[in-house]
Each structure stands twice: as C-alpha cells, then as structure tokens.
Amino acid sequence: MSVTINVNGSERKIDADPETPLLWVLRDELGMTGTKFGCGVAQCGACTVHMDGYPIRSCQTLLEDAQGTTITTIEGIDGKAAAAVKAAWAELDVPQCGYCQSGQILAATALLAETPKPSDEDIDFAMDGNVCRCATYARIRKAIHVAADKMEA
Template identity: 60%
Template structure:
C-alpha cells in the first residue's frame, strides 16, 4: 500500500487491520506520535490525515490507501510552525510526552478556525490529555499562534 508521510511517498506491506500508529513507529521509524492509551482517548498519537487531526492508534492502515499523513516531524520540516514556536515561547512542555499530539491537534484547530475563542480551544483540545496540567499555557500558546498566523 502506498501513502504519503510528511511529503514523501512511502510503501508499506502490512495487514490492513494494523493501526497507523504502529505503521508509523514500527514500520517507518517515525516516533513523534506516541502510544498513550490505545483507545483514542488521550491524543498522544494525533497526526493529520488529509488535513484532519486523527488518533493514529485507532486509524486502520487499510482505510488509508493514498492518504496524506503529516506527523509532528513533518509539521515544521522547513521551519517551525507557528504553533511549535508558540509552544516554545510559552514554555508549554514539561514532561513532553503529550506535546506532539497537542501541537498536531492545535494546528488542525487553527487550520479550521483562525480565531478560536477560549471555549473553542477547550472543546477541541479536551481530547488531548496532559498529565502535567499545562492547559493554561496550551490555550495561551494557541492564541499566540493564531495571532502570528493572522499577521502573515
């Protein structure tokens, strides 16, 4: 099966029932998406599939033939994405485990809604858990990224 991962055509030969997360990590060596819960409840494995934020632990590779997949490694491949820069400026990460998923979810949010309210952010980001509790900084970073993106 062929798919595009971070702008590169990739060929994988796996069973169609294999979750995308394991294809990325075990078959392609892309380790940004993390295994957290395995049931799409924590968001640590979030990637973009055809532009939408998707929990890769529950997305079956057999359903993704020809898909465009972007992981945290591909989001800021040329230069830091505005969300990544805001994460640094607002010192969001602590342990860092959830950060790739948080950033990917936030980037998808800003692609769909360039000026999200606090309620919009809270609703969309609610499925991404942070054990360190940096939610206030996450919200501030998303607002900062939205402002930066609006300047361009």
C-alpha cells in the same frame, strides 16, 4: 500484503497487515517516533496525526484506511499555522514532560488552520481528548492564542 500510503509528502510502501494500526506503522515500520502511544483506545490524543489535514487518532486508524490520504506527523508538519504553534510553544515553554506534545501541537495546528482566531470555547472543543498528564492546559490555551496572534502579524 503491501499497502502504499503518503506520509509527510512521500509515498511509502508498507509490507504489513492492512489492519495494523497506523500508529505502529509510523513508529515501527517508518521510525517516526514523534507520534506516541498513550492509551490505545483513542482517548488520550498522544497518537494524533493529520489525515488530509484533520486530526485523527492513529492508534485506532487502520493502515488500509490511510491509503489514498495524506498523513502528516509531527516530523512533517509545516505551514503558517504549524510555524506559529511551534514558536508559541517554545516562547511560552509549554511542555513539561513533553510526552503529549506532538498530539497537542497537531490538534492546535488543525484548529488554527480552520479557525485562525479561536475563542476559549473553540480551543476547549478542539483540544478535548488531548490529555496532558502534567496539566499544562493553561499554557496550551495561552500558546494557541499567542499562535493565533502570530498568524495575524
């Protein structure tokens, strides 16, 4: 069966079972490997993408649920918040192994789009469920604060 979805601003016709997890469509059908498989049960955040601007876990989102929405992956993220987050991540050398970082960046970008000057509590709430196996949480939090400052400048 064919399903049409909008990914990173482009309409894409996908010939796959509508109940296929969006993660596998992005990676296997569209070659967008920046979105990672981590746990498969929406607990780690490695597969985070934006659906209509909000972070979702693509491992538990079905292809059919993506119809009529706009999906943004790490390959297509842009805008003021995304630019600030990417710059802060590089400036503070946030990633260690890097595996979780696309999910972390997408979650942080969504947070700053909604809450341009987040508190530590806002950051903790928004980033909850995004697991970093290297435990770079302190650098992630600091980078979000730096990105917020960059957005103000």
